Amino acid sequence: PFCYPDFNAVTCNLLPDEAAAPQRYDGRRALRASLRRLFAIGSQLSPEVGSSGIEMLETDTFKLHCFQTLTGIKFVVLADPRQAGIDSLLRKIYEIYSDFALKNPFYSLEMPIRCELFDQNLKLALEVAEKAGPFGPGS
Amino acid sequence: MSRPPGRKQENHKISGELFVLTYGALVAQLCKDYEKDEDVNTCLDRMGYGIGVRLIDDFLARSAVKKCRSYSETADMIAQVAFKMYLGVTPTVSCSSAARNEFSLILDKNPLVDFVEELPAERASLCYCNLLCGVIRGALEMVHLPAEVTFLQDRLKGDAVTEIGITFLRKAEDRKHRRNK
Numbered sequence: 501p502f503c504y505p506d507f508n509a510v511t512c513n514l515l516p517d518e519a520a521a522p523q524r525y526d527g528r529r530a531l532r533a534s535l536r537r538l539f540a541i542g543s544q545l546s547p548e549v550g551s552s553g554i555e556m557l558e559t560d561t562f563k564l565h566c567f568q569t570l571t572g573i574k575f576v577v578l579a580d581p582r583q584a585g586i587d588s589l590l591r592k593i594y595e596i597y598s599d600f601a602l603k604n605p606f607y608s609l610e611m612p613i614r615c616e617l618f619d620q621n622l623k624l625a626l627e628v629a630e631k632a633g634p635f636g637p638g639s
Numbered sequence: 640m641s642r643p644p645g646r647k648q649e650n651h652k653i654s655g656e657l658f659v660l661t662y663g664a665l666v667a668q669l670c671k672d673y674e675k676d677e678d679v680n681t682c683l684d685r686m687g688y689g690i691g692v693r694l695i696d697d698f699l700a701r702s703a704v705k706k707c708r709s710y711s712e713t714a715d716m717i718a719q720v721a722f723k724m725y726l727g728v729t730p731t732v733s734c735s736s737a738a739r740n741e742f743s744l745i746l747d748k749n750p751l752v753d754f755v756e757e758l759p760a761e762r763a764s765l766c767y768c769n770l771l772c773g774v775i776r777g778a779l780e781m782v783h784l785p786a787e788v789t790f791l792q793d794r795l796k797g798d799a800v801t802e803i804g805i806t807f808l809r810k811a812e813d814r815k816h817r818r819n820k
Contacts, residue, residue, distance in 0.1 A: 570699055570706055571781045594700040602693040609692065 535576060539566070565590060573597070589629040596621045655727075659753050666767060676764035683766065687773020695778035698724065710807045713784060714742040717775060717805070726750055730803070740807040743791065745800050758795050766790045772803065785809075 543553035557564035558581065567575045567590035575593050577586055600618035601607050607615055665686075669679045698704075698721055707713040711734060718730045722744075730744035751768050758765055766772070772788040779786045787806045792798035 569696065571696055572783075573696070591700070591703070594696070598693075598697040598700045602696055 535564075539574060567591070567594065569594060583629075585629055585632045589625060592625045592629075593622065596625060655750065656753075659751060662751055662770070663754060665770075666765075670762060670765070676762055676766075680764075680766045680769045683769035684773040684776070687770035687775075688777035689773075690770070691774040691777020691779075692781050693777075694725075694774060695781045698778065710740050710742070710784075713779075713807075714744070714805060718744050721778075735804070742805045742807075744803040744805065746803070747800075749794075749801055752795060755795060757797070763796070766793065767795055768793075768801075775803070775805065779805075779807075 538557075539553055543551045546553075553568060554566050555568075556566070561581075562578050563581045563583070563586075565577045565579065565586045567587075569575075573594075575590050575597070577590060577593075579586055596618060597613075600615050600621055601613045602609075604615050604617070607613065613619075666679070666683070669682050673679045673682065702720055702724065704716060704720060707716055714732050714734070718732045723729050726749075728746065728748045728750065730746045733743050733745070735741045735743050749768065751771070755767060758767065766789075769790065772790065776786060776788045779788075785808045787804075787808065789804055790802070791804040792800050792802040794801045
C-alpha cells in the first residue's frame, strides 16, 4: 500500500496483482494528478443537483473507491473489483488518519504523512480488509 | 516507544483531573508570560484554533454524523454531540438573532473550571476558557462555516451563567478541493 496525502487525498493500493497498478513513482504521481482533476470537475458534471463528487470508479481490472469527508479530505482506495468491505475500510482509514496523523503535534496539515504509527495502523487495517474480501478461487 | 496498534481510548484512560490541572497550568503560565489579559485571551484562542482544525476530523470520524443542513442544526450538534463527547457536558442552545445565525451555548457545568472559584482581581478581563472558543472556531472553519466565537458571559467574572456566543458569518465559497488551515 502507498499513502500520499497530496492535495487532500490519501491513496491506498489494495490490488492483488501489482501489475495492474502503476509501479513507478511517476506513474503514481500521474495517477494522483489525474484523480485530482477528475474529482474537481466530477461534482460539477454530475446530473444530480448537489452531487458530492466521485464515489466509485469501476474498470475491468480495478475499482477505485473515494470517500470524501466534510472537511474536504479525500481517501482513495484502489482495489480488486471483487473486494468487499471497502466502505468500512475507508471509514477505518479516516479514524487512523485522525488519530495518528492529526493528533501528532509534529505533523503539519496537508504535508505528506511520515508518521510511523499511521503507517503501522494503516498496514494492519489493509491486512484485515484483504483477508476479509473475496478474491476468487485459489487466493 | 512503539504502541500496539488500535485506538488509544481502548488502551488507557487519563485522569480527567489531570487534564483540568494541565489546562490550569497552561493558563497560569500564559498569565506569567503576558501582562495584558487580551494577549492571554488571544493566545488561548489561537491554541484552541490549532486544536479545533484537527479535532473536527476526529469528531466526524467517530460520530459519523451527517452534514448539518442549517446553522441551527450545527449549533445543536456542537452542544449535544461534540461537547458531550469531549467534555461530558451538554450546554443548552438558544438562537439569539432573527437572522438565525447567532447562537448561545449556556454551560451549566464546565469541567475546565472545577478548581477555579473566581478570577484574581488583576485578571478581571481574562477569558479563562477561551481555548474552547478557539476550538469551536477552528473546527467550524474546516467544514466551511466561518464563525466568531466568544464568551458572552462568564461565571468566573461574576455573571449568572457561562455563555458562549457563536455567530456564523457568511458561508465560505465552495472549496471542495482545497482545505483551510
